[in-house]
Amino acid sequence: xxxxxxxxxxxxxxxxxxxxxxxxxxxxxxxxxxxxxxxxxxxxxxxxxxxxxxxxxxxxxxxxxxxxxxxxxxxxxxxxxxxxxxxxxxxxxxxxxxxxxxxxxxxxxxxxxx
Amino acid sequence: xxxxxxxxxxxxxxxxxxxxxxxxxxxxxxxxxxxxxxxxxxxxxxxxxxxxxxxxxxxxxxxxxxxxxxxxxxxxxxxxxxxxxxxxxxxxxxxxxxxxxxxxxxxxxx
Numbered sequence: 001x002x003x004x005x006x007x008x009x010x011x012x013x014x015x016x017x018x019x020x021x022x023x024x025x026x027x028x029x030x031x032x033x034x035x036x037x038x039x040x041x042x043x044x045x046x047x048x049x050x051x052x053x054x055x056x057x058x059x060x061x062x063x064x065x066x067x068x069x070x071x072x073x074x075x076x077x078x079x080x081x082x083x084x085x086x087x088x089x090x091x092x093x094x095x096x097x098x099x100x101x102x103x104x105x106x107x108x109x110x111x112x113x114x
Numbered sequence: 115x116x117x118x119x120x121x122x123x124x125x126x127x128x129x130x131x132x133x134x135x136x137x138x139x140x141x142x143x144x145x146x147x148x149x150x151x152x153x154x155x156x157x158x159x160x161x162x163x164x165x166x167x168x169x170x171x172x173x174x175x176x177x178x179x180x181x182x183x184x185x186x187x188x189x190x191x192x193x194x195x196x197x198x199x200x201x202x203x204x205x206x207x208x209x210x211x212x213x214x215x216x217x218x219x220x221x222x223x224x
Contacts, residue, residue, distance in 0.1 A: 004157070042118075042203070042214040043158075090157055102148065103205075103212070105157025 004106035019078040023091030030096040032074035118215035137204030145207040
């Protein structure tokens with residue numbers, strides 16, 4: 001079974017703090033994604049990566065950056081958190097290839113910024 | 115702008131009853147449509163995938179339909195169980211780009 005794990009299930013941070021969210025997948029998938037999920041808005045793509053050292057902006061990259069130093073690990077970085085970044089963050093991975101690929105999601109990290 | 119709209123937003127049904135969730139999309143060109151189930155506090159998990167040429171696909175008590183002409187899909191749940199309580203998300207693929215619906219939250223009660 002594909003397993004995607006995320007470093008934290010719940011995080012509470014104060015405005016201005018730096019946050020690292022880590023995602024690890026164990027199925028040798030090339031593609032990895034970070035989404036945020038907010039009520040009434042659905043999942044929105046923040047960043048994605050098709051290979052090590054590669055990254056592409058999604059639909060809402062502002063305020064975020066990413067790092068992919070190893071194939072299995074994709075990190076989301078919030079350099080200086082703000083209250084509007086309170087959200088559920090979901091990581092996903094897929095094998096190489098595109099249109100038909102099922103996204104395998106991690107359990108999510110619920111981030112609250114006070 | 116490509117959109118995926120789901121209805122209803124939320125639904126409460128009694129255990130054992132059937133229900134149907136709707137998904138309308140404007141995504142073009144269309145590659146495929148997936149239904150995901152998301153349990154509370156968990157990530158979404160794929161239930162079915164449908165391509166342009168498929169009208170109906172079943173996965174146990176879940177049956178998805180697709181009308182590519184009217185750009186509508188439905189997910190029918192038969193003989194609901196308490197474990198069906200979750201959010202159901204419709205996702206449409208346009209090439210490699212995914213557009214997510216906002217989901218339908220289903221609650222199955224005794």
